[in-house]
Amino acid sequence: MSVRFTDVVKRYGTTPAVAGVSFTVESGTLVTLLGPSGCGKTTTLRMIAGLELPSEGLVEIAGRDVTHLPATQRDVSMVFQSYALFPHMSVLENVAYGLRRSGLGREEAVKRATDGLVQVGLAGYGGRQPSELSGGQQQRVAVARALVLKPSVLLFDEPLSNLDARLRRQMREEIRELQQRLGLTVVYVTHDQQEAMAVSDRIIVMNAGRIEQEGTPRDLYERPATPFLARFMGESNPARGQARRLDGGRMLVRLGNVEIEVEDARAAEGEVTVAVRPEAITVERAPGPAGTLAGTIAKASYLGTHMEYSIDTAAGTLFATCPQVGRPLEAGTAVALALAPRGVIVVGGS
């Protein structure tokens, strides 16, 4: 294991920014801290870096207690949201900076820095000034600068938030590819759920200074433990329903006039909150077969790849996406909704 947090608390004055978190990051994996702004994820990352020291708790890196060690003496390096390239140094000097500070000779530092630039696909850019590079290139320089130190943990603080959408996808693929090729241990902070799912081995979702849930991207999407998570991990319709336990880890969930059997061993019985994924709703013109939910289309929008519908039903207004764009349904159409069990999640009892 590379990073271990044990009951770590960080307070500013009396308000806790991080209110007691424990987790571990295994070597060679990419773990994402995900959460809305103000949830404590960046503070957590900065405590790994040593830029902030915890008020309570234990921080270990590579098996060593580093709780009170400043950033300079930790075996980590970080890619900042603003890249933080030194504007008064050339690209090569930027990348060689950490090597020089680690006590390497000039020649060796330049050699490794040049290698580092090759790694990120910027061979030949060493003589330029950071301001002469595009946003994506600056990002790569920042990655190279952190990479050449061969740290036990590499930290990324919202690295893609200053890039445009197209470049963001490309850079996140590059980061993931680099991480897997070199077997790096990476802790990655973002508030973007899609980005987190695309790059991570594991995701730690934080909210209000605490860890809300932790797991693989699939775990979190398919089995969110709380209504907050169901909302935060992708879109979902909150609905009220009744749940009854069946045999074999299954539950019967009643929504309006339909009953759906879902696989779930943990959920409570009785009045429950149910999250319905919009893509799990199949919209048909009424009357549909038995076991479908009756409703009326309130709003319809065409989005090219799919249709979006708002549908009034007995279980509340549901939001559904539908890949059939060829025969769109107009507002006011009576419809029947079929719910796929996979997208019906019991997120909390009453």
Place this chain on the structure above:
Amino acid sequence: MNRAALAWSAAGLLAAILLPWYALQDGLGSGAWLAGLWSDEAAANALAQVVEHGKWWLAPVLAALAGCLVVALLPMQGRRRGAWLLAMSATGVLLFGVQAFAVGLRGWNADWLTAAFGELDGRQFGIGAGGTVVLIAFLSLLSIGLASRGAFGGDSFVAGAMTAVTASILLFTAWPVLHILAQAFQDQDGAARPLLAFARLAEAKIWGLACLTGGGNCGVAWNTLFLALACGAGSTALGLAFALIVTRTAVRFRRTLRVLTVLPIITPPFVIGLALILVFGRSGLVNQLLDWSFGVQPTRWIYGLPGLLLAQLFAFTPVAFLVLIGVVEGVSPTLEEASQTLRADRWATFSTVSLPLMLPGLANAFLVGFIESIADFGNPIVLGGDYGVLSTEIYFAVVGAQLDYGRAAALALLLLGFALAAFFLQRRIVGGRSYATISGKGDAGLPTPLPRGVRRAAQWIALPWAAFTALLYAFVFAGGFVKVWGRDYTPTLAHYAKAFSIERSPSGLIWSGAAWNSFWTTVELAAVAAPLTAALGLVAAWLMVRQRFAGRGLLEFAAMLSFAVPGTVIGVAYVFAFNVPPLEITGSALIIVLCFVFRNMPVGLRAGMAAMSQIDRSLDEASATLRGRALQTLYFVVAPLLRPAIVGALIYGFVRAVTTVSAVVFLVTAEYDLATTYIVLRVINGDYGLAIAYSCALIVLMLVAILLIQALVGDRRLGRRAPQPQGSVA
């Protein structure tokens, strides 16, 4: 018909008939001129001057104005009318300028004109009320013409503001400075002698190096340069120490430090010199103590380079501090954090990241200290002794026994050369290399603590210095309440009574104190100048940031010129440029106000441009698409957002007007004496008690004024949330 054009042409023509064309000896106030509006040559209107008094050269000017009226009245299409108006009014301005400069007090102003057109039977005085209104009318018509031709987005307010700013900067900054440059190349009679300037500047008194060989004083040019270099280096080092302590350490009295270092800004510049005399002078505390305890003879070491340098360091360190506090705060904490995560310890981070990032700012602070030092007049005149510098040398050339204007102009040229060289050097070094950018979002880093050695050094330098500054102020304050400093320390209120006594008499209050006259003049003129300074500076800033036009860079340079030009040079330039027609205003209150406005306007301009570039242009554009015309946008959208800049410009305009010495020392008269020049004279005469009492009163006055301005203009109110506690960004 174009109503605005009609109104302006009519106003111009009415002024040409109803007001005296030339300036009157005793102003318009008495109304006595009404009787002689036609018959008296001095008081006659423009028409009478042409018809009755033989001033034929005014006729074309009036004809151009009448032409504008006709163009305004005729039915014409907008753009065509614009073209005609433009042509007519431009001709009018040109004719106006040509006649004003060609014909002076003794006929033709230049020999070649006499040679070309023969002796002129006639003369003219400075431009008066009639002439001024006609000129304004021409400029307004010019703007209307430009706007209806589609220039400046077709907005006649923008065109008008543009014309007004350009014309006033040309007239009151560019022209006097060019004039004094020319003066250096002329002999006493005004004939051009290009080589004379070099002869004047080649004197041993200016460039001598006798002090190096131990045989007397060096030339004033070397003195000035050496003092300025030492002052620039010293104030930068001190300012950096203060800036590091205030922004990067947790010293308990940081707030006090801030106040203490800002205090000298509202202090007239020579007060520090005065305080140094009280402490180190011949009858100062230190010498008396040495004399009393060891029998050491009092010396005069404080008069000369050591005292002068000390006084300038005290006076200008706060300026360097203010510059550097922005520089230190501008170093992005994220960059320092990045350096830390790259295994650089505190010292490596400071020396390889923070310090190089501050370098342009340090160069800036150095050059500000340099320019302030060479421009300083108050301290050298009070403390200089035998150590002459250019600014005092110019003063003595103008008011002393020499009365050599050509020499004064040549010395001013040299001083201007130093200042401009420093100014350009600064722009070259700093321009385009400022790293002090606060990048948009996401940077919530914490500044790295200073390395221990740096912190200790800064504290050891700054804290004693701050304590000493406090001590000096305490002495200044105390000095006003003792009988004779150095001899008789009996507490007394006599100095205040002498300066500010008020007597009650049957006919009302009598302001019998010696200082009241200059005090009220100062308050009045500063109160008039401050709003004008702020308004002109901010409107100019708005034009330069928001409007695109050819020659923008040139106009900015001309506006900033009076900032780089030392006050002494500006003062001399104003005297030379404005003591003869067409603008004959030397000796009036107007020239002092104009000097205040154009000397201090560049700071309002800078502050305005900085503030304006932070306000998104889309706000202006939103206002424009919502049918707001330029004036309305400026008034309803830009001005409310600029409140901090407005407050700053007002305060600066007022404070500088009250505290300045160098520029106005040539402009004051017995009638319009100012507080600072009055005090300097008292100091030169050794009347320290009164001078100190008066200085303290001035400091109080400025504090009151600052509070008043802040209360009146108020703060910018944006519906923002309260600032978050630091570091709570996730």
